[in-house]
Amino acid sequence: MDLFGDFPEQTPPSDSDVQFLDTTLRDGEQAPGISLTPTDKAEIARKLDATGVGVIEAGSACTGAGERETISRVADLGLDATVTSFARGIKGDIDLALDCGVGGVNLVVPASDRHIEGKVGTTRDDVVETAVRLTEYAKDHDLWVEVLGEDGSRADLDFLERLMRAALDAGADRICYCDTVGHATPDRTADVISRLAPLGPTSTHTHDDLGLALTNALVSVAAGADLVHATVNGIGERAGNVALEEVAVALDHGYDVETVSTEKLYDLAQTVATATDVPLAPNKAVIGENAFTHESGIHTDGTLKDDAMYEPYSPSAVGRERRLVLGKHAGRAGVRAALDEHDVDVTKDELNAIVEQVKEIGERGKRITDTDLLAIADEVQGRERDQRVELLDLTATSGGATPTASVRLAVDGEEQVASGVGSGPVDAAITATRRALDIDATLESYHVDAITGGTDALVTVEVEVSHGDHSVTVNASDSDITRASVTVMLDAFNRLLDGNPEPAVADD
Template identity: 40%
Template sequence: MQDIETLKQQNMNLSDKIYIFDTTLRDGEQTPGVALTVDEKIQIATKLNNLGVDKIEVGFPASSQGEIESAKQIKALDLNSTLVGLARSLKRDIDAVLDADLGYVHTFVGTSPLHRDYKLKMSKTEIIDTAVSGIEYAKDHGLTVEFSAEDGTRTERDFLFEVFNQAVSAGADVLDVPDTVGILTPILTHELITDIKDNFKTPISVHFHNDFGLATANTLTAIECGANQAHVTVNGLGERTGNCSLEELVMSLKSAYGVDLGLDTTRLYSLSNLVGRLTGVKMPVSKPIVGDNAFAHESGIHVHGILNNASTYEPMSPEMVGHSRRIVLGKHTGANAIKSKLKEYHIDLNSEQFDKVFAEIKSLGDSGKCVTDDDLIAIAITEISSARETPIVIKGLSISMGANVSPTATVKLEIDGVEKETASTGVGPVDAALNAISDLIHDTIDIDLEEYNLEAITGGTDALAEVFVITSDDEGNKSTGRSTNQDIVMASILAVLDSMNKLLLIKRA
């Protein structure tokens, strides 16, 4: 890959310093269904500061007294990041920013025909007067001013430039170009930002939305054309489909462009997780950089390459963002992946044992199951411990039910060659049968049923029932069990016994 100086000399106009303006606490909180408490905002702001972002937009102070108070509390943390408050180009909004004790205001007014005619119902002259009066008022009160022409990408170019000219004359320190509804494409971004940079010496910022999934690509293009600053949010949160993703932009610049923003990128994954937990917006497993599958590999060909040199199938190391690599087992898994996993857990198998484990992993994968590490350990230990033998075997089952009477299950088990029988009641026949089993095996092994899933595989009254369970023992070992049977109760019992036998063999091994 070419170094940054070579790129600068060729077809890019990269700024010497690129600023990261994070608006998770403002635009990110505008994600539908998201509302952050003061304490939650403080946690996120602290993480952003530790990451090293240049500016943090802490909220929209004019929207509520709570926003003012949260901004004050974040200001009291004495963070290194510059704190910013959003304000419409109105005196009362700017006063709220001042009340919040902030020194930087991000003020805006809509400039597109749609905003002028339908939202603001103002003429072009009134728009300019509003923008200028807001900037002048803020500057008169000692604020650093970033001015946004809202919906700027749908504003007539000559009018956008007129607004920007007037904003600069009024004292704006930064000009922001919002792609408010995410309609830009990279080629249009290139043309627009290049034109703006050719006409204005004031630093240019961009605030791009992700309605067509192009926010990060458009932001990178803007930076290529000389934009000095990018607005981002953690996990790409924001109105509708969100904003340019902080982690995607930062790592693209670092890994693909060779631009070091001076951020501690090893904090990205933990920051993403924190924001996901606090907002309740869970990231898709395929989310770049921070998704669960960002550094997960299953294909045998890929895993073989990864085990020899991770760069064969990873554009960056997981450690760069505080993430971790996962080798996932399934139907695409190759022998190398399984051998690597077994070595990781210090499990030694001979060739015959390994072949059987490998075949079982493949079989489970073909049945649609993603095999966990716990499954692999259980299968391998079972194989080592003559797993074809089953310490616990069902020998008999009867269910009695009546109107207004709790179901009773009578279960007979053979445990290590000794037959035991008992009856138990439950809220249903499955519950009754599992209660009886629990009573019978109590002296042999203590288990907890952590997960129980029932699914009808086929239609009709004779549908096969597939039961999948996860159980754990008192030592923290976990194992899965699966069974398919036309009788739901029997399928449930066999699945639980399958899981129990694996745990028992692990415990004894």
């Protein structure tokens, strides 16, 4: 089946032809669990404006007094972008938008018979009359007006064209094709936009329910749409809206169409992720952690030889940096490059031994940090690492109601003693150790990795500890789980403090 054979031939638009309407603050916020504060919306709006977004839909004035206060705050920021409010086909919604001081409204009216008859309970003629009357009313009040045909992807195309033509004749600044439920295929999208674009300025609003939001947005532009509705990170109802950063980069990289300042996209994405508490998927295009991260030995080697070997565009184009990480797929080139960054010279045999240990750790599902790598290199090259923290004595009891432990440490040659309580002797011992050091470190994970059989069972404890921007994963074995736990914590602290000239330890 040739899905794309009947697409109309179009000339890709020039730079000035395509802009964005960002609806993160309205459609994006409608995603379950998201509620943006006025401060959040103001910060996001400022960054959208700085990125070059032309229209910012700040919310729905009809939602309530709190939402109107927030919309007003965004409208008062003095942005270059046009700030709008979503408005239903009700005169009162336009009045509420006017009270917020916005520059425009996104006026939505039903377009499909499912919505006209089943949702609103009206007729096609009444919908056209409402669109015309409210468009004229909004224009009389000096508002920029975009008329959206809700569920346009399932509408009768002849009626949709009639509705949008009437809106433009009434003075609407532009019309919008809405794939409200992410129903449309690319060929359907092309058919609709090709009918609407000749009428006047046409926008496209796509959702990702079929995973086609980006494709449909690009097809819309190819068919004549010149404004794309999008949200940052693709947040939105159900499967979300088309992601602004993906459309912007696809147009820029694939068609030389510049829409926004792409180098600001990553910072914008992080801001929205933090405000919405919706973390970025590691494999998310453009802004995911893994987008410019290489572990595979083949890919790392190729990237070191040529930046573009395994990347379609430079990470700096979207405000990112390339990362070469070490794991079970690591190769000699990647490990050598990481060692070179720390000015560590190794022989061929030493490199092979380091690579073998890196792969062994990676096989256990662990990531190898710079601190880990340097510790492995020290071990392979037989260098003694300064032990700034040494365990002198450890006692732990659990016979009473509250498990307790005490430790005596040598820290840079000075003795430190501390005690602690916990849910068990191990917890108490770790608490005592951290008190003795008073180091600003976080125990990210702790687990027993392996236990041998027999009465003298050997316990292997593995921990991940972070300190500032660094983290380390280490393990230690002992027949005493409490001693193994303290030993591994001290080993982690030694590695983390090794490159820190100012030890963060207690003075008393």
